[in-house]
Amino acid sequence: xxxxxxxxxxxxxxxxxxxxxxxxxxxxxxxxxxxxxxxxxxxxxxxxxxxxxxxxxxxxxxxxxxxxxxxxxxxxxxxxxxxxxxxxxxxxxxxxxxxxxxxxxxxxxxxxxxxxxxxxxxxxxxxxxxxxxxxxxxxxxxxxxxxxxxxxxxxxxxxxxxxxxxxxxxxxxxxxxxxxxxxxxxxxxxxxxxxxxxxxxxxxxxxxxxxxxxxxxxxxxxxxxxxxxxxxxxxxxxxxxxxxxxxxxxxxxxxxxxxxxxxxxxxxxxxxxxxxxxxxxxxxxxxxxxxxxxxxxxxx
Amino acid sequence: xxxxxxxxxxxxxxxxxxxxxxxxxxxxxxxxxxxxxxxxxxxxxxxxxxxxxxxxxxxxxxxxxxxxxxxxxxxxxxxxxxxxxxxxxxxxxxxxxxxxxxxxxxxxxxxxxxxxxxxxxxxxxxxxxxxxxxxxxxxxxxxxxxxxxxxxxxxxxxxxxxxxxxxxxxxxxxxxxxxxxxxxxxxxxxxxxxxxxxxxxxxxxxxxxxxxxxxxxxxxxxxxxxxxxxxxxxxxxxxxxxxxxxxxxxxxxxxxxxxxxxxxxxxxxxxxxxxxxxxxxxxxxxxxxxxxxxxxxxxxxxxxxxxxxxxxxxxxxxxxxxxxxxxxxxxxxxxxxxxxxxxxxxxxxxxxxxxxxxxxxxxxxxxxxxxxxxxxxxxxxxxxxxxxxxxxxxxxxxxxxxxxxxxxxxxxxxxxxxxxx
Numbered sequence: 001x002x003x004x005x006x007x008x009x010x011x012x013x014x015x016x017x018x019x020x021x022x023x024x025x026x027x028x029x030x031x032x033x034x035x036x037x038x039x040x041x042x043x044x045x046x047x048x049x050x051x052x053x054x055x056x057x058x059x060x061x062x063x064x065x066x067x068x069x070x071x072x073x074x075x076x077x078x079x080x081x082x083x084x085x086x087x088x089x090x091x092x093x094x095x096x097x098x099x100x101x102x103x104x105x106x107x108x109x110x111x112x113x114x115x116x117x118x119x120x121x122x123x124x125x126x127x128x129x130x131x132x133x134x135x136x137x138x139x140x141x142x143x144x145x146x147x148x149x150x151x152x153x154x155x156x157x158x159x160x161x162x163x164x165x166x167x168x169x170x171x172x173x174x175x176x177x178x179x180x181x182x183x184x185x186x187x188x189x190x191x192x193x194x195x196x197x198x199x200x201x202x203x204x205x206x207x208x209x210x211x212x213x214x215x216x217x218x219x220x221x222x223x224x225x226x227x228x229x230x231x232x233x234x235x236x237x238x239x240x241x242x243x244x245x246x247x248x249x250x251x252x253x254x255x256x257x258x259x260x261x262x263x264x265x266x267x268x269x270x271x272x273x274x275x276x277x278x279x280x281x282x283x284x285x286x287x288x289x290x291x292x293x294x295x296x297x298x299x300x
Numbered sequence: 301x302x303x304x305x306x307x308x309x310x311x312x313x314x315x316x317x318x319x320x321x322x323x324x325x326x327x328x329x330x331x332x333x334x335x336x337x338x339x340x341x342x343x344x345x346x347x348x349x350x351x352x353x354x355x356x357x358x359x360x361x362x363x364x365x366x367x368x369x370x371x372x373x374x375x376x377x378x379x380x381x382x383x384x385x386x387x388x389x390x391x392x393x394x395x396x397x398x399x400x401x402x403x404x405x406x407x408x409x410x411x412x413x414x415x416x417x418x419x420x421x422x423x424x425x426x427x428x429x430x431x432x433x434x435x436x437x438x439x440x441x442x443x444x445x446x447x448x449x450x451x452x453x454x455x456x457x458x459x460x461x462x463x464x465x466x467x468x469x470x471x472x473x474x475x476x477x478x479x480x481x482x483x484x485x486x487x488x489x490x491x492x493x494x495x496x497x498x499x500x501x502x503x504x505x506x507x508x509x510x511x512x513x514x515x516x517x518x519x520x521x522x523x524x525x526x527x528x529x530x531x532x533x534x535x536x537x538x539x540x541x542x543x544x545x546x547x548x549x550x551x552x553x554x555x556x557x558x559x560x561x562x563x564x565x566x567x568x569x570x571x572x573x574x575x576x577x578x579x580x581x582x583x584x585x586x587x588x589x590x591x592x593x594x595x596x597x598x599x600x601x602x603x604x605x606x607x608x609x610x611x612x613x614x615x616x617x618x619x620x621x622x623x624x625x626x627x628x629x630x631x632x633x634x635x636x637x638x639x640x641x642x643x644x645x646x647x648x649x650x651x652x653x654x655x656x657x658x659x660x661x662x663x664x665x666x667x668x669x670x671x672x673x674x675x676x677x678x679x680x681x682x683x684x685x686x687x688x689x690x691x692x693x694x695x696x697x698x699x700x701x702x703x704x705x706x707x708x709x710x711x712x713x714x715x716x717x718x719x720x721x
Contacts, residue, residue: 002553002585005585006302007302010304010587012589013587013588013589014589016548016589017548020526020547024526024602048576048577049546049577050529052531052578053544054531135376136376142373143373162710163397163398163400163401163627163711163714164711165400165401165405165700165714166405166697168700168702170641170702170710172704172709174708186374
């Protein structure tokens with residue numbers, strides 16, 4: 001008797017299938033690896049898809065220059081452990097080239113990643129980028145295909161998406177365009193944590209509860225760093241917090257938590273009443289459709 | 301044991317699909333606080349007194365501007381031991397291709413009917429498409445009962461009309477009829493107080509009780525090769541001759557030691573190992589993504605299909621009969637060559653003949669020389685190289701295909717194989 005497969009087994013098998021479709025159909029793909037929990041899952045899935053061979057693509061990180069140092073150190077160590085090639089391209093360099101212009105020096109660089117990403121695509125001629133976006137994260141993402149076609153400006157046209165039937169994924173694009181492939185589209189935040197627990201995956205330390213200087217701003221906790229000092233009149237406190245999502249320092253907020261192990265995080269995630277982006281993104285609340293607008297401009 | 305049900309919601313525009321999903325999520329407590337607050341804020345700004353639950357799924361700017369759904373929105377929720385993946389499909393005829401996208405992987409379709417409108421052309425089209433792609437169960441949600449004073453006769457009129465239509469068109473899906481008001485929440489998750497004459501299950505109960513078969517395990521083994529793993533540059537001498545065939549089992553089971561055949565070449569060999577990420581296992585079953593190694597160094601690559609030598613084989617076909625749904629704004633050009641994608645294999649293809657085009661309103665099979673977007677037709681396709689084809693109703697993965705336009709590489713049609721030779 002062969003054991004029945006669990007929900008996680010099925011999600012894993014489907015994600016491996018998608019990664020191999022990229023390998024089978026694309027000439028020059030890359031996998032976006034930030035050190036965050038979703039891309040940590042992607043790396044494990046790529047190991048299951050391609051070992052004992054090497055990954056048929058390099059890892060790529062678009063660094064805003066405003067990332068937590070623990071995460072960057074983790075990123076480099078993980079790539080080295082896997083023996084895979086890591087390409088890093090920086091928003092800082094785009095600023096130096098003049099392709100990114102900041103309105104204010106302290107402006108968040110999050111949305112400017114799209115420019116640096118486009119430059120990396122041109123530099124290396126990538127025809128597919130694999131990302132860890134999930135449909136449960138946000139309303140515009142809920143509408144995106146597993147293989148999402150982008151034009152030469154990296155733009156997503158949500159009104160003109162390709163039909164995508166069965167398991168027949170179409171990664172072909174006309175010259176100049178590329179596709180973005182999302183192997184964990186159908187995973188929820190809880191699925192990701194359950195997979196991390198099941199596979200015993202290592203994560204950057206800031207995912208686990210630790211004391212951190214913060215201020216309260218607009219119902220969220222904003223971390224106090226050199227880059228993001230407290231504003232006048234704000235009181236700095238040091239609550240126990242963890243990050244549910246990891247990104248640019250200027251727009252990612254931690255949540256209050258005492259969860260120091262994956263099991264404790266799983267318990268909290270199962271009981272949460274606030275969505276991942278709602279609890280943690282300082283940039284999504286400005287406009288109901290901010291994610292869609294960023295995606296149209298080439299954001300992941 | 302945890303199970304997953306993938307279902308889609310479909311039906312005409314304005315029948316209340318997005319509101320229904322909002323209601324389902326709201327009443328089963330699957331909406332998170334911040335999502336709910338966002339909806340309440342927007343609803344208030346627009347002058348509504350109660351939260352507009354359709355805002356849960358209409359996520360695109362154009363959708364909110366026009367108050368319609370354009371593309372499929374996926375949502376996830378749990379109830380009891382079951383995980384649900386909802387695909388909310390658009391109702392507009394213009395966006396039928398997005399509905400087909402959602403239908404192709406669904407195990408149940410919730411078809412909404414506005415009790416005041418009855419069956420529209422788009423209701424019929426969605427029912428036919430759901431049946432065509434082989435969805436085994438239909439939940440016909442007779443919505444907006446509050447607008448006809450919850451009159452049982454109005455509900456029954458829809459049931460009779462749909463049954464007549466189902467019989468005339470030969471629909472095979474199991475059918476459940478549920479009177480409801482998605483707006484007020486009657487018979488979605490809660491029974492409500494307005495429909496005492498209806499004794500059947502609520503929509504959520506239908507969703508929870510629909511059987512989900514763990515599919516194609518009992519079928520003959522089918523394994524389309526996606527990619528070949530050859531770690532040649534490795535310094536490990538054990539890996540020097542390694543050759544792993546990577547793919548996902550489409551149907552059946554395979555064990556180490558069994559004999560396989562490679563199609564289309566027909567060459568045979570024995571399975572020496574089955575691995576995931578380099579870790580060996582004894583078996584692979586439908587749905588598993590594995591790597592397979594063979595005793596002989598055969599020439600096998602992407603586009604080949606492994607089958608078991610002791611089981612029934614698919615047909616090596618140069619000509620297929622298929623039901624085709626045309627999905628592209630540009631019509632089918634009968635003299636053009638398209639790229640046909642079947643499993644991981646791609647071959648040149650031409651539509652040799654259009655046997656009929658289905659008139660959705662009359663269910664008549666009419667002759668045609670051209671196909672336009674959303675047409676459902678029976679065609680004969682000629683192939684430049686053979687494919688290993690099964691009939692769609694027997695085996696979905698080896699019975700389906702896409703047509704790609706070589707000028708744009710867009711997916712222009714989806715096909716279901718009904719015959720092969």
